[in-house]
Amino acid sequence: MFSMPASGIENQISRIEENMKHKGRFGDYGGFYVPEVLIPVLEELEEAFYRFYQDEQFVADLARLYKDYAGRPSPLYYAGRFSEHVGCKVYLKREDLLHGGAHKVNNTLGQGLLAKYMGKTKIIAETGAGQHGLATAMIGALFGMDTKIFMGVTDIERQSVNVHKMKLCGAEVIGVEGGSGTLKDAINDALRYWTANVTDTFYLFGSACGPHPYPTIVKHFQTPIGKEARRQSLDIIGRLPDMVVACVGGGSNAIGIFSGFVDDKDVRIVGVEAGGRSVSSGLHAATLVAGKVGILHGAKAYLLQDEEGQVHDTESVSAGLDYPSVGPEHCLLKDTGRAEYVAAEDEEVLDAFSLLCRCEGILPALESSHALAWLLRQKGKLDPEQVVIVNLSGRGDKDVGIVEEHRPMNVDDK
Amino acid sequence: MKTYKQVFAELAQAGRSALIPFFVVGDPDFDTSLEVVKTAIDAGADILELGIAFSDPIADGPTIQKADIRAARAGMTMARALDFIRQVKAHKDVPIGLLMYYNLIYQYGIERFFADFHEAGVNSVLVADLSIDDVGEIEEPAKAAGLDTVFMVTPVTAPDRMKLIASKTTGFIYTVSVLGVTGSRDNLSDTVQDLVSELKKLTDVPVCVGFGISKPEHAAAIASAGADGIIIGSKVVGLIEANLQNKEKMLSEIATFLTEVKTAISAG
Numbered sequence: 001m002f003s004m005p006a007s008g009i010e011n012q013i014s015r016i017e018e019n020m021k022h023k024g025r026f027g028d029y030g031g032f033y034v035p036e037v038l039i040p041v042l043e044e045l046e047e048a049f050y051r052f053y054q055d056e057q058f059v060a061d062l063a064r065l066y067k068d069y070a071g072r073p074s075p076l077y078y079a080g081r082f083s084e085h086v087g088c089k090v091y092l093k094r095e096d097l098l099h100g101g102a103h104k105v106n107n108t109l110g111q112g113l114l115a116k117y118m119g120k121t122k123i124i125a126e127t128g129a130g131q132h133g134l135a136t137a138m139i140g141a142l143f144g145m146d147t148k149i150f151m152g153v154t155d156i157e158r159q160s161v162n163v164h165k166m167k168l169c170g171a172e173v174i175g176v177e178g179g180s181g182t183l184k185d186a187i188n189d190a191l192r193y194w195t196a197n198v199t200d201t202f203y204l205f206g207s208a209c210g211p212h213p214y215p216t217i218v219k220h221f222q223t224p225i226g227k228e229a230r231r232q233s234l235d236i237i238g239r240l241p242d243m244v245v246a247c248v249g250g251g252s253n254a255i256g257i258f259s260g261f262v263d264d265k266d267v268r269i270v271g272v273e274a275g276g277r278s279v280s281s282g283l284h285a286a287t288l289v290a291g292k293v294g295i296l297h298g299a300k301a302y303l304l305q306d307e308e309g310q311v312h313d314t315e316s317v318s319a320g321l322d323y324p325s326v327g328p329e330h331c332l333l334k335d336t337g338r339a340e341y342v343a344a345e346d347e348e349v350l351d352a353f354s355l356l357c358r359c360e361g362i363l364p365a366l367e368s369s370h371a372l373a374w375l376l377r378q379k380g381k382l383d384p385e386q387v388v389i390v391n392l393s394g395r396g397d398k399d400v401g402i403v404e405e406h407r408p409m410n411v412d413d414k
Numbered sequence: 415m416k417t418y419k420q421v422f423a424e425l426a427q428a429g430r431s432a433l434i435p436f437f438v439v440g441d442p443d444f445d446t447s448l449e450v451v452k453t454a455i456d457a458g459a460d461i462l463e464l465g466i467a468f469s470d471p472i473a474d475g476p477t478i479q480k481a482d483i484r485a486a487r488a489g490m491t492m493a494r495a496l497d498f499i500r501q502v503k504a505h506k507d508v509p510i511g512l513l514m515y516y517n518l519i520y521q522y523g524i525e526r527f528f529a530d531f532h533e534a535g536v537n538s539v540l541v542a543d544l545s546i547d548d549v550g551e552i553e554e555p556a557k558a559a560g561l562d563t564v565f566m567v568t569p570v571t572a573p574d575r576m577k578l579i580a581s582k583t584t585g586f587i588y589t590v591s592v593l594g595v596t597g598s599r600d601n602l603s604d605t606v607q608d609l610v611s612e613l614k615k616l617t618d619v620p621v622c623v624g625f626g627i628s629k630p631e632h633a634a635a636i637a638s639a640g641a642d643g644i645i646i647g648s649k650v651v652g653l654i655e656a657n658l659q660n661k662e663k664m665l666s667e668i669a670t671f672l673t674e675v676k677t678a679i680s681a682g
């Protein structure tokens with residue numbers, strides 16, 4: 001009939017339909033609510049993922065890349081001076097030290113290698129903060145792939161350093177005008193582009209959300225965070241932590257670290273969303289805190305929307321959390337009560353950012369600063385012997401300009 | 415209320431394909447939109463496809479995205495959409511297929527949605543982001559409300575899946591002529607003719623073709639390949655956009671274009 005790529009979507013379809021029907025649900029959340037034209041390519045992706053993710057060669061290749069290219073394992077660091085401010089023992093899982101400056105590289109190496117095993121040579125990705133875009137551009141260069149990054153025009157402006165880095169790595173950055181020019185709009189246009197180019201393009205999705213199989217795939221490639229953190233906790237502290245805290249945008253760094261501890265019933269799990277100006281103002285991106293179940297970008301999940309189902313524009317000082325939906329597994333973790341979801345507001349996030357810089361000499365990403373901010377608010381409520389692991393999902397170099405804008409600082413200041 | 419079956423039977427008798435224009439309800443505003451739709455009916459539309467604006471229309475290109483924004487800014491709501499449809503039906507009893515994004519249906523309440531919109535005069539609802547894999551979520555309420563089903567088939571849909579889709583379809587198959595989102599194309603690939611003939615071999619349900627059709631010649635070629643209907647969206651929505659400052663010209667250009675297409679697909 002039509003010329004199809006060598007991977008032969010057509011032959012695989014009947015076999016894979018079983019998978020697509022039964023996988024990809026977290027309770028009632030998730031699924032693959034996409035236009036018909038995307039079904040075959042999602043099936044192809046699902047099939048490839050299950051074919052390779054435990055393949056001996058694939059696992060060995062990825063392990064080598066994690067170690068030599070990304071710099072895994074990332075340290076678990078006891079932040080002694082910061083701990084004094086919180087009033088308990090705070091350890092930072094240092095994903096900020098990875099190549100590219102964020103946890104995003106775990107996922108892009110995994111999916112990039114998968115694309116390579118599938119014989120794909122063109123990749124596209126969306127990005128908010130530019131961290132996923134950068135991590136995709138890096139592996140695009142590494143694997144010699146033609147790379148296009150969709151990024152909202154608002155985000156291009158506020159994360160311009162990352163835009164330059166992406167271009168240096170050879171990626172094309174496509175500005176997206178629609179909506180509020182943020183992550184949601186970038187995903188819309190990436191999906192539209194993919195629709196027209198399904199036969200030869202791999203969509204390297206950046207978070208543990210979107211249509212099946214992405215929530216499962218992205219989680220899988222982020223599980224090293226949780227596995228390492230658990231082992232390091234036992235090695236360094238001699239026991240499991242009392243609490244694990246991570247910021248939640250789409251939910252990938254959070255699900256990565258949470259996955260190491262969900263079966264440890266005594267470990268309290270907290271996800272921190274973007275409270276923006278404040279949750280009550282409506283200007284925020286706290287989906288799990290204030291959203292209602294709906295369907296966006298291929299998944300049923302909590303969603304920030306009006307009464308008729310029109311999706312809200314979101315607002316946050318951090319581009320990486322500025323998204324109105326969230327990964328389906330987090331929705332289930334919320335409903336079952338296994339994890340708690342809370343919000344931190346822009347002002348307290350900026351305070352937490354500054355504090356970590358000042359007392360540890362570590363510049364945290366504004367995204368990760370949400371987790372720190374919520375923890376700082378718990379001061380006085382925590383036992384001094386409590387051990388808390390915060391996933392420091394990324395470093396804040398990209399955010400220096402934004403922080404300067406909000407908190408102007410004379411360079412001569414003491 | 416006129417059914418798809420009646421329309422396709424009449425057209426088969428007359429030996430021509432259905433002319434099916436698409437509009438976004440309330441684009442650029444309620445009253446103008448109503449005039450546009452009435453004009454299209456008077457120019458010979460056999461069936462209407464209507465969309466209700468959604469904030470994130472991932473299956474649509476820039477032309478229809480902009481129409482969604484215009485309609486939303488002009489204050490379109492579900493209640494006003496129902497009112498709009500009733501007024502269209504009062505003008506003439508032409509079958510109406512809705513094109514929807516799932517979240518709007520989900521928030522409205524699935525059962526209530528199908529019941530209310532059928533009552534207003536809708537014959538079918540195609541949900542752009544709900545594939546047959548999850549059709550279970552809407553199948554019963556749609557059937558209970560008395561609606562026909564319309565599903566999409568694309569150039570990458572495998573033959574087995576085409577059969578499955580056809581078996582679930584009671585209205586017509588919406589065949590996507592090109593890979594990609596909605597939007598006018600200068601040229602359409604020959605593959606769409608092959609796709610139509612393949613579908614015609616697989617099923618007796620009417621096969622309509624949409625996406626990218628922007629010229630009477632396209633429509634004629636697809637009709638002569640055996641398509642039972644020609645769906646034209648971005649081209650006519652683009653005529654609204656091009657004439658926002660001049661309503662008379664907007665209406666006359668839409669009427670002229672649709673008349674040309676009608677003639678082109680009636681020839682064979």
Ligand SMILES: Cc1ncc(COP(=O)(O)O)c(C=O)c1O
Pocket residue numbers: 102103128129130131132206207208247248249250251252253254319320321365367368393394395
């Ligand atoms: C450093 C950092 N942390 C967190 C996030 C949020 O994404 P996720 O919730 O998928 O971890 C981003 C997104 O850009 C990021 O750059």
